[in-house]
Amino acid sequence: xxxxxxxxxxxxxxxxxxxxxxxxxxxxxxxxxxxxxxxxxxxxxxxxxxxxxxxxxxxxxxxxxxxxxxxxxxxxxxxxxxxxxxxxxxxxxxxxxxxxxxxxxxxxxxxxxxxxxxxxxxxxxxxxxxxxxxxxxxxxxxxxxxxxxxxxxxxxxxxxxxxxxxxxxxxxxxxxxxxxxxxxxxxxxxxxxxxxxxxxxxxxxxxxxxxxxxxxxxxxxxxxxxxxxxxxxxxxxxxxxxxxxxxxxxxxxxxxxxxxxxxxxxxxxxxxxxxxxxxxxxxxxxxxxxxxxxxxxxxxxxxxxxxxxxxxxxx
Amino acid sequence: xxxxxxxxxxxxxxxxxxxxxxxxxxxxxxxxxxxxxxxxxxxxxxxxxxxxxxxxxxxxxxxxxxxxxxxxxxxxxxxxxxxxxxxxxxxxxxxxxxxxxxxxxxxxxxxxxxxxxxxxxxxxxxxxxxxxxxxxxxxxxxxxx
Amino acid sequence: xxxxxxxxxxxxxxxxxxxxxxxxxxxxxxxxxxxxxxxxxxxxxxxxxxxxxxxxxxxxxxxxxxxxxxxxxxxxxxxxxxxxxxxxxxxxxxxxxxxxx
Numbered sequence: 096x097x098x099x100x101x102x103x104x105x106x107x108x109x110x111x112x113x114x115x116x117x118x119x120x121x122x123x124x125x126x127x128x129x130x131x132x133x134x135x136x137x138x139x140x141x142x143x144x145x146x147x148x149x150x151x152x153x154x155x156x157x158x159x160x161x162x163x164x165x166x167x168x169x170x171x172x173x174x175x176x177x178x179x180x181x182x183x184x185x186x187x188x189x190x191x192x193x194x195x196x197x198x199x200x201x202x203x204x205x206x207x208x209x210x211x212x213x214x215x216x217x218x219x220x221x222x223x224x225x226x227x228x229x230x231x232x233x234x235x236x237x238x239x240x241x242x243x244x245x246x247x248x249x250x251x252x253x254x255x256x257x258x259x260x261x262x263x264x265x266x267x268x269x270x271x272x273x274x275x276x277x278x279x280x281x282x283x284x285x286x287x288x289x290x291x292x293x294x295x296x297x298x299x300x301x302x303x304x305x306x307x308x309x310x311x312x313x314x315x316x317x318x319x320x321x322x323x324x325x326x327x328x329x330x331x332x333x334x335x336x337x338x339x340x341x342x343x344x345x346x347x348x349x350x351x352x353x354x355x356x357x358x359x360x361x362x363x364x365x366x367x368x369x370x371x372x373x374x375x376x377x378x379x380x381x382x383x384x385x386x387x388x389x390x391x392x393x394x395x396x397x398x399x400x401x402x403x404x405x406x407x408x409x410x
Numbered sequence: 411x412x413x414x415x416x417x418x419x420x421x422x423x424x425x426x427x428x429x430x431x432x433x434x435x436x437x438x439x440x441x442x443x444x445x446x447x448x449x450x451x452x453x454x455x456x457x458x459x460x461x462x463x464x465x466x467x468x469x470x471x472x473x474x475x476x477x478x479x480x481x482x483x484x485x486x487x488x489x490x491x492x493x494x495x496x497x498x499x500x501x502x503x504x505x506x507x508x509x510x511x512x513x514x515x516x517x518x519x520x521x522x523x524x525x526x527x528x529x530x531x532x533x534x535x536x537x538x539x540x541x542x543x544x545x546x547x548x549x550x551x552x553x554x555x
Numbered sequence: 556x557x558x559x560x561x562x563x564x565x566x567x568x569x570x571x572x573x574x575x576x577x578x579x580x581x582x583x584x585x586x587x588x589x590x591x592x593x594x595x596x597x598x599x600x601x602x603x604x605x606x607x608x609x610x611x612x613x614x615x616x617x618x619x620x621x622x623x624x625x626x627x628x629x630x631x632x633x634x635x636x637x638x639x640x641x642x643x644x645x646x647x648x649x650x651x652x653x654x655x656x
Contacts, residue, residue, distance in 0.1 A: 152644075259461060282632055283632055283634035289457070289632070290456050290457045291457070293453060293458065294460050296457075297457055300482075301414060301461070301482070318634070318640035319634070320642065321631050321642070325627060325630075325631040328624060328627045328628060328631065329628055331625070331628060332454050332457075332592070332628055447594075449595060450594045450596045451593060452593040452598060453591060453592055454594070455593070455594055
């Protein structure tokens with residue numbers, strides 16, 4: 096009943112032209128192919144070259160990665176913000192609008208489980224689209240798989256071969272919807288890393304049939320990028336089947352994105368975004384100061400109240 | 411629960427010049443094998459076999475060894491074995507004796523094989539003391555590596 | 556052995572002036588990558604360079620169909636050509652002979 100009522104009121108809003116529901120709303124719609132790890136570079140020229148190359152290769156959704164070493168921060172400071180602000184990339188977003196959807200991602204390197212607390216109080220984390228964990232020890236790896244409140248488990252491509260996920264943790268992580276990342280750029284840059292990369296990927300294959308794997312580049316410059324079909328083809332040496340390889344650059348990434356969104360927004364059945372200043376009929380003067388470019392009004396709280404248990408996932 | 415499938419390969423090391431002992435331990439053996447896998451199958455082969463690979467047993471006296479590897483990596487190892495001519499610093503070749511799916515089966519085979527070896531070797535021994543010594547050294551089974 | 560696959564590959568170099576594109580170097584580059592990844596047994600294949608256009612930095616290779624995956628991986632993982640960071644982009648694969656247009 097509540098739902099009906101909610102829909103009716105929504106429909107009314109839409110009819111009055113105050114809300115535009117877009118099927119192709121920019122927020123949820125992502126297009127293949129995906130590359131969720133482009134290392135951030137301060138130099139805009141490098142970034143532009145990278146992004147142009149990505150467009151040319153046919154990627155549509157990418158994430159710019161920022162890493163943060165949690166273990167280097169001194170403990171004790173509680174309640175304060177530990178995590179950095181996302182880099183300002185609005186100008187890049189504007190420049191590549193329509194061609195690339197740029198997300199932001201934070202990779203947290205950590206050793207101990209204290210990171211959970213810091214994450215739960217952090218506000219900056221919400222500004223990132225994706226949160227990845229990069230454990231440095233075995234204990235941290237298990238924690239990362241079982242309780243870490245992120246979306247992605249990654250590994251250090253240079254010295255990460257010591258850490259191999261164990262079966263149980265892997266399966267729990269799969270059940271929780273965590274994804275595992277395999278970066279291919281280190282293998283291009285340095286042939287010594289290739290073996291470690293293959294070893295880790297094969298370990299996922301033995302331990303759990305390579306479920307929830309995504310491929311990403313981790314590229315520093317544009318010559319470390321490869322086309323999506325070439326990347327999907329790498330599945331052969333990583334012990335994935337052809338289908339799994341394709342999914343690793345396409346469908347799994349989409350799922351990962353949706354999971355990350357749901358973590359960011361809480362329980363959500365519907366996501367409504369105003370396409371202009373929202374004017375509710377009974378509180379019109381309160382909303383008047385909204386500027387035209389203030390497009391990001393999110394009404395997910397309303398939907399949350401109506402249906403706390405259901406979650407709408409658009410695949 | 412899915413079992414992780416292993417393969418156990420029992421091999422015999424045949425040196426070019428007949429010697430009693432080879433001075434080979436499991437460490438040199440595994441190093442030699444991994445090097446050769448990299449040579450013949452590249453980093454792909456090496457990355458594939460490296461986890462799960464282990465030399466489970468290596469007897470200097472009877473020159474037999476058991477190599478454990480994952481089911482998937484078996485062909486990479488078994489295809490490399492005939493191509494190896496140098497183990498450590500000894501010129502020798504491998505002879506694959508048996509490939510089993512469990513270590514128990516492999517054990518049974520090795521014991522049978524060693525009994526045969528004993529039968530042959532016992533005749534050449536002079537004193538009872540030496541015989542006992544040999545028996546002990548051949549049949550010692552230290553599987554907990 | 557009639558099952559061949561044809562690859563249309565484009566080479567991107569960081570500084571296009573450096574490094575000469577010729578058959579020998581290309582062969583060497585691809586074979587080196589194949590051998591380091593798949594070794595002496597797995598990397599052995601009859602790769603044939605059919606056409607090479609140095610101006611467009613494109614070339615056509617013919618490989619046995621069984622080796623398509625391996626050669627593609629080897630080509631994808633080449634990071635350097637003559638010491639210059641590069642990118643081999645496979646534009647097209649096909650079971651019928653291709654031509655540079």
